[in-house]
Amino acid sequence: MADIFLTNTLGKKKEKFVPINSDKVGIYSCGPTVYRDIHIGNLRTYLSADILKRVLTYNGYKVYHVKNITDVGHMRTDPATSGPRGAGEEAAIDPIIDEALKQGKTPQEVASEYTKKFLDDEKVLNIIPANVFPKATEHISEMIELTKQLLEKGFAYETRGTIYFDVKRFADYGKLSGNTLDKMDKLLGAVRVATETDKKDSIDFALWKKAQNDRSLKWDSPWGEGFPGWHIECSAMSLKYLTDAFKDGEFNHEQSRRIDIHTGGEDNIFPHHEDEIAQSEAATGEKVVNYWLHAGFLLVDGKKMARREGNVYTVSDLVKKSFNPLAFRYLTLTTHYRSRLNFTWDSLKAAETALNNLYRELTGYVTNGEVTSVNSDFEKKFVDAVNNDLDTPAALTLVWDLVRSNMPVGEKAATLYKFDEVLGLDLEKVAEEAAEVPEEVKKLIEQREEAWKKGDFSESDKLRNEIKGKGYEVVDTPEGQKLKKVVS
Numbered sequence: 001m002a003d004i005f006l007t008n009t010l011g012k013k014k015e016k017f018v019p020i021n022s023d024k025v026g027i028y029s030c031g032p033t034v035y036r037d038i039h040i041g042n043l044r045t046y047l048s049a050d051i052l053k054r055v056l057t058y059n060g061y062k063v064y065h066v067k068n069i070t071d072v073g074h075m076r077t078d079p080a081t082s083g084p085r086g087a088g089e090e091a092a093i094d095p096i097i098d099e100a101l102k103q104g105k106t107p108q109e110v111a112s113e114y115t116k117k118f119l120d121d122e123k124v125l126n127i128i129p130a131n132v133f134p135k136a137t138e139h140i141s142e143m144i145e146l147t148k149q150l151l152e153k154g155f156a157y158e159t160r161g162t163i164y165f166d167v168k169r170f171a172d173y174g175k176l177s178g179n180t181l182d183k184m185d186k187l188l189g190a191v192r193v194a195t196e197t198d199k200k201d202s203i204d205f206a207l208w209k210k211a212q213n214d215r216s217l218k219w220d221s222p223w224g225e226g227f228p229g230w231h232i233e234c235s236a237m238s239l240k241y242l243t244d245a246f247k248d249g250e251f252n253h254e255q256s257r258r259i260d261i262h263t264g265g266e267d268n269i270f271p272h273h274e275d276e277i278a279q280s281e282a283a284t285g286e287k288v289v290n291y292w293l294h295a296g297f298l299l300v301d302g303k304k305m306a307r308r309e310g311n312v313y314t315v316s317d318l319v320k321k322s323f324n325p326l327a328f329r330y331l332t333l334t335t336h337y338r339s340r341l342n343f344t345w346d347s348l349k350a351a352e353t354a355l356n357n358l359y360r361e362l363t364g365y366v367t368n369g370e371v372t373s374v375n376s377d378f379e380k381k382f383v384d385a386v387n388n389d390l391d392t393p394a395a396l397t398l399v400w401d402l403v404r405s406n407m408p409v410g411e412k413a414a415t416l417y418k419f420d421e422v423l424g425l426d427l428e429k430v431a432e433e434a435a436e437v438p439e440e441v442k443k444l445i446e447q448r449e450e451a452w453k454k455g456d457f458s459e460s461d462k463l464r465n466e467i468k469g470k471g472y473e474v475v476d477t478p479e480g481q482k483l484k485k486v487v488s
Protein backbone atom coordinates (compact mmCIF):
# COMPACT_ATOMS: atom_id res chain seq x y z
CA MET A 1 0.00 0.00 0.00
CA ALA A 2 1.10 3.55 -0.70
CA ASP A 3 2.33 5.66 2.21
CA ILE A 4 -0.17 8.00 3.86
CA PHE A 5 1.00 10.95 5.92
CA LEU A 6 -1.18 12.60 8.55
CA THR A 7 -0.56 15.51 10.89
CA ASN A 8 -0.85 14.17 14.41
CA THR A 9 -1.95 16.79 16.93
CA LEU A 10 -0.11 14.62 19.44
CA GLY A 11 3.43 15.76 18.69
CA LYS A 12 2.23 18.32 16.12
CA LYS A 13 4.11 16.67 13.27
CA LYS A 14 3.24 15.13 9.96
CA GLU A 15 3.79 11.39 10.41
CA LYS A 16 3.62 8.32 8.25
CA PHE A 17 0.45 6.45 9.08
CA VAL A 18 1.13 2.97 10.42
CA PRO A 19 -2.03 1.00 11.17
CA ILE A 20 -2.34 -1.37 14.13
CA ASN A 21 -3.56 -4.14 11.82
CA SER A 22 -2.20 -4.45 8.31
CA ASP A 23 -5.36 -3.64 6.38
CA LYS A 24 -7.96 -2.47 8.91
CA VAL A 25 -8.27 0.97 10.45
CA GLY A 26 -10.43 1.99 13.40
CA ILE A 27 -11.57 5.61 13.62
CA TYR A 28 -13.43 7.30 16.43
CA SER A 29 -15.03 10.68 15.71
CA CYS A 30 -16.63 12.92 18.28
CA GLY A 31 -20.20 13.37 17.11
CA PRO A 32 -22.94 15.90 17.83
CA THR A 33 -24.81 16.88 20.96
CA VAL A 34 -28.37 16.46 19.79
CA TYR A 35 -30.49 19.30 21.10
CA ARG A 36 -30.52 21.62 18.09
CA ASP A 37 -29.53 21.58 14.42
CA ILE A 38 -25.84 21.13 13.87
CA HIS A 39 -24.17 24.02 12.09
CA ILE A 40 -21.83 24.16 9.11
CA GLY A 41 -18.82 24.38 11.44
CA ASN A 42 -19.71 20.96 12.92
CA LEU A 43 -20.25 19.68 9.39
CA ARG A 44 -16.87 20.90 8.26
CA THR A 45 -15.34 18.71 10.99
CA TYR A 46 -17.42 15.69 9.93
CA LEU A 47 -16.53 16.30 6.28
CA SER A 48 -12.83 16.21 7.19
CA ALA A 49 -13.30 12.83 8.88
CA ASP A 50 -15.23 11.69 5.81
CA ILE A 51 -12.31 12.61 3.54
CA LEU A 52 -9.93 10.76 5.86
CA LYS A 53 -12.11 7.68 5.71
CA ARG A 54 -12.48 7.85 1.93
CA VAL A 55 -8.72 8.28 1.46
CA LEU A 56 -8.02 5.24 3.63
CA THR A 57 -10.63 3.22 1.72
CA TYR A 58 -9.21 4.44 -1.61
CA ASN A 59 -5.84 3.10 -0.49
CA GLY A 60 -7.35 -0.31 0.18
CA TYR A 61 -7.97 -0.21 3.94
CA LYS A 62 -11.12 -1.52 5.54
CA VAL A 63 -12.32 1.24 7.83
CA TYR A 64 -14.44 0.74 10.93
CA HIS A 65 -15.82 4.11 11.94
CA VAL A 66 -17.49 5.01 15.24
CA LYS A 67 -19.23 8.36 15.76
CA ASN A 68 -20.94 8.98 19.07
CA ILE A 69 -24.22 10.73 19.70
CA THR A 70 -24.22 12.83 22.87
CA ASP A 71 -27.79 12.55 24.06
CA VAL A 72 -27.24 13.49 27.66
CA GLY A 73 -26.25 17.05 28.47
CA HIS A 74 -22.60 17.39 29.22
CA MET A 75 -22.77 20.93 30.46
CA ARG A 76 -20.64 22.34 27.72
CA THR A 77 -21.10 26.06 27.66
CA ASP A 78 -21.18 28.27 24.61
CA PRO A 79 -17.67 28.22 23.11
CA ALA A 80 -17.46 31.97 23.53
CA THR A 81 -17.74 31.72 27.30
CA SER A 82 -15.74 28.58 27.87
CA GLY A 83 -12.08 28.85 28.52
CA PRO A 84 -9.81 27.19 30.96
CA ARG A 85 -11.78 24.75 32.98
CA GLY A 86 -13.91 26.28 35.64
CA ALA A 87 -15.52 29.11 33.71
CA GLY A 88 -18.96 27.65 34.14
CA GLU A 89 -18.41 24.18 32.75
CA GLU A 90 -20.22 22.59 35.65
CA ALA A 91 -22.72 25.33 36.25
CA ALA A 92 -24.49 25.56 32.89
CA ILE A 93 -27.93 24.17 32.26
CA ASP A 94 -28.16 20.77 30.58
CA PRO A 95 -28.94 21.81 26.99
CA ILE A 96 -30.99 18.72 26.15
CA ILE A 97 -33.20 18.99 29.24
CA ASP A 98 -33.45 22.74 28.69
CA GLU A 99 -34.64 22.29 25.09
CA ALA A 100 -37.09 19.56 26.15
CA LEU A 101 -38.65 21.86 28.75
CA LYS A 102 -38.95 24.66 26.21
CA GLN A 103 -40.63 22.39 23.65
CA GLY A 104 -42.79 20.50 26.16
CA LYS A 105 -41.10 17.24 25.15
CA THR A 106 -39.05 14.61 26.91
CA PRO A 107 -35.24 14.80 26.58
CA GLN A 108 -35.42 11.50 24.65
CA GLU A 109 -37.84 13.01 22.12
CA VAL A 110 -35.60 16.03 21.62
CA ALA A 111 -32.51 13.81 21.23
CA SER A 112 -34.13 11.47 18.72
CA GLU A 113 -35.53 14.35 16.63
CA TYR A 114 -32.13 16.05 16.33
CA THR A 115 -30.29 12.76 15.81
CA LYS A 116 -32.46 12.17 12.77
CA LYS A 117 -31.82 15.69 11.50
CA PHE A 118 -28.08 15.25 12.00
CA LEU A 119 -28.12 12.02 9.97
CA ASP A 120 -30.09 13.78 7.21
CA ASP A 121 -27.57 16.64 7.13
CA GLU A 122 -24.71 14.17 6.80
CA LYS A 123 -26.54 12.39 4.02
CA VAL A 124 -27.11 15.44 1.82
CA LEU A 125 -23.41 16.22 2.12
CA ASN A 126 -22.48 12.68 1.01
CA ILE A 127 -20.82 11.91 4.32
CA ILE A 128 -20.56 8.13 4.45
CA PRO A 129 -22.39 6.97 7.60
CA ALA A 130 -20.27 5.62 10.45
CA ASN A 131 -20.52 1.88 11.04
CA VAL A 132 -21.98 2.60 14.43
CA PHE A 133 -23.46 5.70 16.11
CA PRO A 134 -23.39 4.76 19.81
CA LYS A 135 -25.56 6.85 22.09
CA ALA A 136 -24.23 8.05 25.42
CA THR A 137 -27.42 7.13 27.26
CA GLU A 138 -27.01 3.51 26.13
CA HIS A 139 -23.48 3.24 27.55
CA ILE A 140 -23.95 4.44 31.09
CA SER A 141 -22.79 1.09 32.51
CA GLU A 142 -19.47 1.25 30.63
CA MET A 143 -18.94 4.80 31.88
CA ILE A 144 -19.63 3.68 35.45
CA GLU A 145 -17.25 0.74 34.97
CA LEU A 146 -14.50 3.02 33.71
CA THR A 147 -15.09 5.47 36.56
CA LYS A 148 -14.77 2.56 39.03
CA GLN A 149 -11.43 1.64 37.45
CA LEU A 150 -10.19 5.20 37.88
CA LEU A 151 -11.27 5.25 41.53
CA GLU A 152 -9.60 1.89 42.20
CA LYS A 153 -6.37 3.01 40.57
CA GLY A 154 -6.30 6.23 42.56
CA PHE A 155 -6.89 8.61 39.65
CA ALA A 156 -10.28 9.78 40.90
CA TYR A 157 -12.02 10.71 44.15
CA GLU A 158 -15.57 11.14 45.35
CA THR A 159 -17.02 14.24 46.91
CA ARG A 160 -20.68 13.98 47.98
CA GLY A 161 -21.84 11.78 45.11
CA THR A 162 -19.73 13.43 42.42
CA ILE A 163 -16.58 11.74 41.12
CA TYR A 164 -13.70 13.91 39.95
CA PHE A 165 -10.63 12.98 37.98
CA ASP A 166 -7.53 13.90 39.96
CA VAL A 167 -5.62 15.63 37.18
CA LYS A 168 -2.36 16.03 39.11
CA ARG A 169 -2.11 12.25 39.45
CA PHE A 170 -1.77 11.98 35.68
CA ALA A 171 1.72 13.22 34.89
CA ASP A 172 1.23 13.22 31.11
CA TYR A 173 -1.62 15.72 31.34
CA GLY A 174 -1.29 18.36 28.63
CA LYS A 175 0.56 16.28 26.06
CA LEU A 176 -2.10 16.91 23.39
CA SER A 177 -3.04 20.54 23.99
CA GLY A 178 0.13 21.84 25.62
CA ASN A 179 -1.91 22.80 28.70
CA THR A 180 0.46 20.99 31.02
CA LEU A 181 0.01 20.95 34.78
CA ASP A 182 2.37 23.86 35.44
CA LYS A 183 0.61 26.04 32.87
CA MET A 184 -2.86 25.01 34.05
CA ASP A 185 -2.22 26.28 37.55
CA LYS A 186 -1.55 29.73 36.18
CA LEU A 187 -4.47 29.62 33.75
CA LEU A 188 -6.93 28.58 36.37
CA GLY A 189 -5.78 31.00 39.01
CA ALA A 190 -7.85 33.64 37.27
CA VAL A 191 -11.09 31.71 36.93
CA ARG A 192 -11.64 29.83 40.15
CA VAL A 193 -15.33 29.90 40.89
CA ALA A 194 -17.38 29.28 43.97
CA THR A 195 -19.23 26.24 42.57
CA GLU A 196 -16.01 24.30 42.53
CA THR A 197 -15.36 24.07 46.23
CA ASP A 198 -16.09 20.33 46.03
CA LYS A 199 -12.96 19.76 44.02
CA LYS A 200 -9.55 19.20 45.51
CA ASP A 201 -8.14 21.26 42.70
CA SER A 202 -9.82 23.49 40.15
CA ILE A 203 -8.13 21.65 37.27
CA ASP A 204 -9.97 18.45 38.21
CA PHE A 205 -12.99 17.54 36.13
CA ALA A 206 -16.11 15.49 36.78
CA LEU A 207 -16.42 11.88 35.61
CA TRP A 208 -19.79 11.41 37.24
CA LYS A 209 -22.09 14.07 38.63
CA LYS A 210 -24.59 13.82 41.40
CA ALA A 211 -28.11 14.53 40.15
CA GLN A 212 -30.30 17.17 41.73
CA ASN A 213 -33.63 15.68 42.86
CA ASP A 214 -35.74 17.17 40.08
CA ARG A 215 -33.43 16.17 37.25
CA SER A 216 -35.10 13.97 34.64
CA LEU A 217 -32.09 12.31 32.98
CA LYS A 218 -30.33 10.38 35.74
CA TRP A 219 -29.13 6.87 36.52
CA ASP A 220 -28.32 4.71 39.52
CA SER A 221 -24.65 4.29 40.30
CA PRO A 222 -22.50 3.04 43.19
CA TRP A 223 -22.37 6.71 44.26
CA GLY A 224 -26.09 7.40 44.13
CA GLU A 225 -28.25 8.85 41.39
CA GLY A 226 -26.34 10.86 38.86
CA PHE A 227 -25.29 11.33 35.27
CA PRO A 228 -21.98 11.16 33.41
CA GLY A 229 -19.58 13.96 32.60
CA TRP A 230 -19.06 14.63 28.92
CA HIS A 231 -15.50 13.38 28.46
CA ILE A 232 -16.06 9.94 29.97
CA GLU A 233 -18.55 8.95 27.26
CA CYS A 234 -15.92 9.18 24.52
CA SER A 235 -13.38 7.18 26.54
CA ALA A 236 -15.98 4.50 27.26
CA MET A 237 -17.43 4.24 23.76
CA SER A 238 -14.11 4.44 21.89
CA LEU A 239 -12.67 1.67 24.09
CA LYS A 240 -15.82 -0.39 23.78
CA TYR A 241 -16.18 -0.26 19.99
CA LEU A 242 -12.56 -0.14 18.87
CA THR A 243 -10.71 -2.27 21.43
CA ASP A 244 -11.28 -5.29 23.66
CA ALA A 245 -11.31 -3.18 26.81
CA PHE A 246 -14.74 -4.44 27.87
CA LYS A 247 -15.71 -8.08 28.09
CA ASP A 248 -19.25 -9.01 29.12
CA GLY A 249 -19.67 -5.50 30.50
CA GLU A 250 -16.60 -5.83 32.75
CA PHE A 251 -13.30 -4.06 32.30
CA ASN A 252 -10.87 -6.40 30.57
CA HIS A 253 -7.26 -6.07 31.70
CA GLU A 254 -5.88 -8.74 29.40
CA GLN A 255 -6.05 -7.18 25.97
CA SER A 256 -4.11 -4.51 24.18
CA ARG A 257 -6.18 -1.35 23.90
CA ARG A 258 -5.02 0.66 20.92
CA ILE A 259 -7.07 2.81 18.56
CA ASP A 260 -5.72 3.98 15.20
CA ILE A 261 -7.25 7.41 14.71
CA HIS A 262 -9.40 9.81 16.73
CA THR A 263 -10.89 12.87 15.04
CA GLY A 264 -12.61 16.02 16.16
CA GLY A 265 -12.70 19.78 15.74
CA GLU A 266 -9.95 22.09 16.86
CA ASP A 267 -12.20 23.16 19.76
CA ASN A 268 -12.26 19.56 21.06
CA ILE A 269 -8.51 19.48 21.75
CA PHE A 270 -8.91 21.12 25.13
CA PRO A 271 -10.42 20.16 27.43
CA HIS A 272 -12.39 17.34 25.80
CA HIS A 273 -9.63 15.28 24.18
CA GLU A 274 -7.00 16.12 26.77
CA ASP A 275 -9.38 14.78 29.42
CA GLU A 276 -10.24 11.75 27.30
CA ILE A 277 -6.55 10.85 27.06
CA ALA A 278 -6.17 11.23 30.84
CA GLN A 279 -9.17 8.97 31.50
CA SER A 280 -8.41 6.28 28.91
CA GLU A 281 -4.70 6.08 29.62
CA ALA A 282 -5.05 6.19 33.40
CA ALA A 283 -7.65 3.39 33.26
CA THR A 284 -5.77 1.15 30.82
CA GLY A 285 -2.21 1.99 31.83
CA GLU A 286 -1.14 2.48 28.23
CA LYS A 287 -1.27 4.86 25.31
CA VAL A 288 -4.64 4.37 23.59
CA VAL A 289 -4.95 6.58 20.50
CA ASN A 290 -2.13 6.59 17.94
CA TYR A 291 -3.16 9.53 15.75
CA TRP A 292 -5.23 12.56 16.74
CA LEU A 293 -6.59 14.56 13.81
CA HIS A 294 -8.31 17.91 14.25
CA ALA A 295 -10.15 20.04 11.72
CA GLY A 296 -9.69 23.80 11.86
CA PHE A 297 -12.48 26.21 12.72
CA LEU A 298 -14.96 27.44 10.20
CA LEU A 299 -15.22 31.22 10.36
CA VAL A 300 -18.10 33.21 8.95
CA ASP A 301 -17.05 36.52 7.34
CA GLY A 302 -13.77 36.18 9.18
CA LYS A 303 -15.45 35.87 12.58
CA LYS A 304 -16.17 32.99 14.90
CA MET A 305 -19.74 31.73 14.66
CA ALA A 306 -21.88 32.81 17.60
CA ARG A 307 -25.63 32.72 18.09
CA ARG A 308 -25.73 36.30 19.31
CA GLU A 309 -23.98 37.39 16.07
CA GLY A 310 -26.69 35.66 14.03
CA ASN A 311 -24.05 33.96 11.87
CA VAL A 312 -24.59 30.33 12.87
CA TYR A 313 -25.70 28.64 9.66
CA THR A 314 -27.16 25.20 9.10
CA VAL A 315 -27.74 23.06 6.02
CA SER A 316 -31.34 24.27 5.83
CA ASP A 317 -30.08 27.88 5.65
CA LEU A 318 -28.06 26.90 2.55
CA VAL A 319 -31.05 25.15 1.00
CA LYS A 320 -33.31 28.12 1.76
CA LYS A 321 -30.97 30.26 -0.31
CA SER A 322 -31.26 27.67 -3.13
CA PHE A 323 -27.75 26.32 -2.81
CA ASN A 324 -26.90 22.73 -3.64
CA PRO A 325 -25.52 21.43 -0.29
CA LEU A 326 -22.71 19.74 -2.23
CA ALA A 327 -21.44 23.25 -3.06
CA PHE A 328 -20.58 23.44 0.65
CA ARG A 329 -18.77 20.12 0.39
CA TYR A 330 -16.82 21.52 -2.60
CA LEU A 331 -16.03 24.68 -0.61
CA THR A 332 -14.55 22.65 2.26
CA LEU A 333 -12.34 20.78 -0.22
CA THR A 334 -10.79 24.07 -1.38
CA THR A 335 -9.15 24.60 2.01
CA HIS A 336 -6.85 22.16 3.81
CA TYR A 337 -8.72 20.53 6.70
CA ARG A 338 -6.31 21.84 9.32
CA SER A 339 -6.57 25.45 8.15
CA ARG A 340 -9.36 27.76 9.14
CA LEU A 341 -12.04 27.96 6.49
CA ASN A 342 -13.63 31.34 5.96
CA PHE A 343 -17.24 30.90 4.91
CA THR A 344 -18.98 33.73 3.08
CA TRP A 345 -22.04 33.56 0.84
CA ASP A 346 -19.79 34.73 -2.00
CA SER A 347 -17.30 31.93 -1.40
CA LEU A 348 -20.17 29.43 -1.40
CA LYS A 349 -21.47 30.92 -4.65
CA ALA A 350 -18.01 30.61 -6.22
CA ALA A 351 -17.82 26.98 -5.06
CA GLU A 352 -21.21 26.26 -6.58
CA THR A 353 -20.20 27.84 -9.88
CA ALA A 354 -17.04 25.73 -9.97
CA LEU A 355 -18.99 22.58 -9.16
CA ASN A 356 -21.56 23.31 -11.87
CA ASN A 357 -18.78 23.93 -14.37
CA LEU A 358 -17.32 20.57 -13.46
CA TYR A 359 -20.71 18.89 -13.88
CA ARG A 360 -21.13 20.57 -17.27
CA GLU A 361 -17.70 19.52 -18.53
CA LEU A 362 -18.21 15.97 -17.38
CA THR A 363 -21.68 15.77 -18.88
CA GLY A 364 -20.17 16.86 -22.17
CA TYR A 365 -17.63 14.02 -21.99
CA VAL A 366 -20.24 11.42 -21.18
CA THR A 367 -22.78 12.65 -23.75
CA ASN A 368 -20.19 12.21 -26.47
CA GLY A 369 -18.82 8.79 -25.88
CA GLU A 370 -17.90 5.84 -23.77
CA VAL A 371 -16.28 6.19 -20.38
CA THR A 372 -12.97 4.40 -20.91
CA SER A 373 -10.05 3.85 -18.53
CA VAL A 374 -8.47 5.80 -15.70
CA ASN A 375 -5.40 7.83 -16.62
CA SER A 376 -2.62 6.37 -14.47
CA ASP A 377 -0.40 9.48 -14.44
CA PHE A 378 -3.20 11.63 -13.08
CA GLU A 379 -4.28 8.96 -10.67
CA LYS A 380 -0.80 8.68 -9.22
CA LYS A 381 -0.64 12.45 -8.73
CA PHE A 382 -4.06 12.38 -7.12
CA VAL A 383 -3.08 9.67 -4.64
CA ASP A 384 0.12 11.56 -3.82
CA ALA A 385 -1.97 14.66 -3.07
CA VAL A 386 -4.62 13.09 -0.87
CA ASN A 387 -2.12 10.81 0.88
CA ASN A 388 -0.14 13.90 1.81
CA ASP A 389 -2.18 14.85 4.88
CA LEU A 390 -5.44 14.86 2.86
CA ASP A 391 -4.39 17.72 0.60
CA THR A 392 -7.76 18.30 -1.08
CA PRO A 393 -6.85 21.75 -2.50
CA ALA A 394 -4.05 20.04 -4.47
CA ALA A 395 -6.51 17.31 -5.51
CA LEU A 396 -8.93 19.93 -6.88
CA THR A 397 -6.10 21.62 -8.79
CA LEU A 398 -5.47 18.25 -10.46
CA VAL A 399 -9.15 17.95 -11.31
CA TRP A 400 -8.99 21.22 -13.25
CA ASP A 401 -5.62 20.36 -14.84
CA LEU A 402 -7.28 17.21 -16.09
CA VAL A 403 -10.29 19.09 -17.45
CA ARG A 404 -7.99 21.47 -19.34
CA SER A 405 -5.74 18.68 -20.66
CA ASN A 406 -6.07 17.21 -24.15
CA MET A 407 -6.76 13.72 -22.83
CA PRO A 408 -9.55 11.81 -24.66
CA VAL A 409 -12.89 12.63 -23.03
CA GLY A 410 -13.71 9.01 -22.14
CA GLU A 411 -10.48 8.83 -20.14
CA LYS A 412 -11.21 12.17 -18.50
CA ALA A 413 -14.60 10.92 -17.37
CA ALA A 414 -13.23 7.61 -16.04
CA THR A 415 -10.46 9.41 -14.12
CA LEU A 416 -12.85 11.97 -12.59
CA TYR A 417 -15.23 9.20 -11.51
CA LYS A 418 -12.31 7.51 -9.78
CA PHE A 419 -11.28 10.75 -8.02
CA ASP A 420 -14.85 11.17 -6.86
CA GLU A 421 -14.49 8.12 -4.60
CA VAL A 422 -12.58 10.59 -2.40
CA LEU A 423 -14.20 13.90 -3.38
CA GLY A 424 -17.78 12.66 -2.97
CA LEU A 425 -19.36 15.21 -5.32
CA ASP A 426 -21.82 12.88 -7.08
CA LEU A 427 -19.91 13.38 -10.35
CA GLU A 428 -20.99 10.11 -11.94
CA LYS A 429 -24.61 10.40 -10.86
CA VAL A 430 -25.04 13.96 -12.10
CA ALA A 431 -23.19 13.37 -15.37
CA GLU A 432 -24.95 10.11 -16.24
CA GLU A 433 -28.37 11.58 -15.49
CA ALA A 434 -27.67 14.74 -17.47
CA ALA A 435 -26.10 12.82 -20.34
CA GLU A 436 -29.22 10.85 -21.06
CA VAL A 437 -30.11 12.72 -24.22
CA PRO A 438 -33.87 12.75 -24.84
CA GLU A 439 -35.12 11.20 -28.10
CA GLU A 440 -36.42 14.54 -29.40
CA VAL A 441 -32.96 16.10 -29.01
CA LYS A 442 -31.37 13.10 -30.77
CA LYS A 443 -33.79 13.62 -33.70
CA LEU A 444 -32.93 17.32 -33.94
CA ILE A 445 -29.23 16.42 -34.01
CA GLU A 446 -29.85 14.02 -36.89
CA GLN A 447 -31.80 16.70 -38.79
CA ARG A 448 -28.99 19.17 -38.22
CA GLU A 449 -26.46 16.64 -39.47
CA GLU A 450 -28.51 16.33 -42.67
CA ALA A 451 -28.86 20.13 -43.06
CA TRP A 452 -25.12 20.51 -42.53
CA LYS A 453 -24.34 17.93 -45.22
CA LYS A 454 -26.62 19.76 -47.66
CA GLY A 455 -24.90 23.03 -46.81
CA ASP A 456 -28.15 24.52 -45.47
CA PHE A 457 -26.52 26.66 -42.80
CA SER A 458 -29.56 28.72 -41.88
CA GLU A 459 -31.53 25.52 -41.17
CA SER A 460 -28.53 24.24 -39.22
CA ASP A 461 -28.45 27.42 -37.07
CA LYS A 462 -32.19 27.24 -36.52
CA LEU A 463 -31.86 23.66 -35.30
CA ARG A 464 -28.97 24.63 -33.05
CA ASN A 465 -31.24 27.19 -31.33
CA GLU A 466 -34.02 24.67 -31.05
CA ILE A 467 -31.63 22.19 -29.39
CA LYS A 468 -30.44 24.94 -27.06
CA GLY A 469 -34.05 25.52 -26.07
CA LYS A 470 -34.13 21.88 -24.93
CA GLY A 471 -31.13 22.42 -22.65
CA TYR A 472 -28.26 21.27 -24.89
CA GLU A 473 -25.48 23.18 -26.51
CA VAL A 474 -24.11 21.93 -29.82
CA VAL A 475 -20.40 22.32 -30.45
CA ASP A 476 -19.07 21.68 -33.96
CA THR A 477 -15.76 19.86 -33.92
CA PRO A 478 -13.65 18.19 -36.60
CA GLU A 479 -15.21 14.87 -35.54
CA GLY A 480 -18.73 16.19 -35.93
CA GLN A 481 -21.34 17.69 -33.62
CA LYS A 482 -20.84 17.36 -29.87
CA LEU A 483 -23.47 18.00 -27.23
CA LYS A 484 -23.07 19.71 -23.91
CA LYS A 485 -25.84 19.78 -21.37
CA VAL A 486 -26.51 23.31 -20.17
CA VAL A 487 -26.32 23.21 -16.36
CA SER A 488 -27.90 26.27 -14.82
Ligand SMILES: [Zn+2]
Pocket: 029, 030, 031, 234, 272
Ligand atom coordinates in the same frame (compact mmCIF):
# COMPACT_ATOMS: atom_id res chain seq x y z
ZN1 LIG B 1 -15.82 13.15 22.18
